[in-house]
Amino acid sequence: MSNKYNITCVFEDGATTHFHTSAIETVYSAALRSGLTLETDCREGACGVCKAFLADGQCDIGDVSDEALTEDEQEEGFLLACQARARSDMVLEFAYPLSMLKKEVAVIDARISELEPVADNVMRLVLESDADTPVFLAGQYVNMTVPGRVPARSYSFANAPGDNEKMEFFVRLLPEGAMSDWLRDHAKVGDSLQVQGSYGQFFLRPPRAGRVVMVAGGTGLAPMLSMLAQLKASGNPMPQVTLLYGANFAGELFGQERIAEYGDNVTLHRVVVNGEDGWQGQTGFVTDLLADGLLDDAASTDAYLCGPPPMIDAAREKLLALGVPSARIFAEKFLPATSVEGAA
Template sequence: MADTHKVRFEPVGIEIEADEDETVLDAAFRQGVMLIHGCKEGQCSACKSFLLDGDLQMGRYSTFALPDFEKDEGYVLLCRSHVYSDTEIELVNYDEDMIRAGLPVVTVRTQVISLRDLTHDISLLRLGLPAESTFRFHPGQYVDITIPGTDEHRSFSMAGLPTADGLLEFIIKRYPGGRFSGLLEDGITAGDALEVTGPYGTFTLRVSSDRRLVFVGGGAGMAPILALLRQMVVSGDEREAVYYYGARTEDDLFHLDELAQIAERLPAFRFVPCLSESRPRGWTGATGLVTDVLARQEENLSDCDLYLCGPPPMIDAALPLLQDRGVPDSQVFFDKFTVTAADD
């Protein structure tokens, strides 16, 4: 049986226990401490921190996420780190409110309630939690869904809110030949069981802020943003907000009726769909890449909170724009949807 050690996080003064056979990040998740993270696989550097004291060893990781010179200086990736003594770690990226509002990560067996197409390549999947489930989540978070019959999983954001009926809602893009995508097209039906682990993620609404909200999304990236908008409706949030959504053609737009209803419930909210490839006759909306539309329509972003969710090219185009506009990193929150190699 693996030994257990104490891990203390500074400057927040939070302490957890970690087994030697689990990563520091997984130990934090297990105890409801939601640290900043991304891929959970040593590829993105979101969980990069600094080792102050203790015996810590890392498993395999990408040197793009942690260059050798940073490792030599004492930086570590918490998703790859195992501790073999009591350890003290300084967090580099952290949100203390989010850390303290964390929920324990659990694994539950859900049941497929319904599955339908939203567009030619995006599906709406609804899963039901068992009645006795202790699973809880914050709007905007995601879970890992295990591919039946394998040890593999895929990560998907939840589009809904925590409800008494225990319903989890997902907006999922289908990729040709994808392991999970293939199940959505031919393999998953109502009544089937799917194992879900979570919640993960810090893409949550900072309710203590009174800044104007700017949401930017594309494709299945609507899922967590829709969750945040639904949260705003329920809470009666009166902040000014705008949602720029990028799609290729008009046929790639969906949930338009609900977004119109949200605009009715939130008078200070606007939805701006942007078409990048097709300009149908009679279309009077925005055209071009969603990040280009954002640049054209938003001159002053430095006093806004920005929430970005979509494919890597969209995020990679948006972040330099926000930096050029003087937006502090502390006001930018993003989920970069990635495609697992097996789903390419």
């Protein structure tokens, strides 16, 4: 019997689909069998229409022409879905939206199983469902809706992808906002929501050299918690992770006890903008922590950034200056807390 592998496809619009394949069928054939018709033309490895980037995993690229897939592209990690056959679980990135294929991401009904404040204006929300919970990659998000009350809002998973029993999120409660008002004033255990996903091109890649730096602002810590849990559960030696975490006030920080469970594998640096209320740590912006000497091998470091756009832009600039390759800096921006609710 042929080995069975899981294929995850991430599209330009952030939508994600999943299907199974065997070692003897092509990615395109397996997708078609699952009901997903990927973009293609010749189906003979000659046109390049079905080109995808292999973000994770191994495959046999099959018989392809130099015009459709050059040697440089092969070395960079590209393949043709009509020819490639999996040799492990794979994550593929496609340069067009899933919506172009006229396929919608499923919506599932869920209910609140846990609801608790974990910091000033931060609520921990755990959902469960009688249906299958969304398959996701560590770092991705869902769109969450309260039918008739709250339109879709985007929140990143905080739990590991392998945890099929729950969906965990950390939500920043804004002074005004449909989801914030509902969670703060009305929501209770047992209440129903709808979840659609998963989405996002911000997800964990295999560490190249055992060095990872994460920069999180506010509830941008949530996807980092998911990534840490996945790194621990992967079965491979956990890399050395430097986690830089910032907030406006000390009371807004959360997650320290969970991070401490990783021991020496994770070095946590916390900083707040306003060092009041007895705060004994460093003050300033989280990007101030990206200083010379922080990374002992920047060229072999993978970086993950999640927070408001100004933080992302400043962190990217400093990481590049430190020597982290641009292609190994992955980021998720969400709207500032002073604006409307967005991905977090």
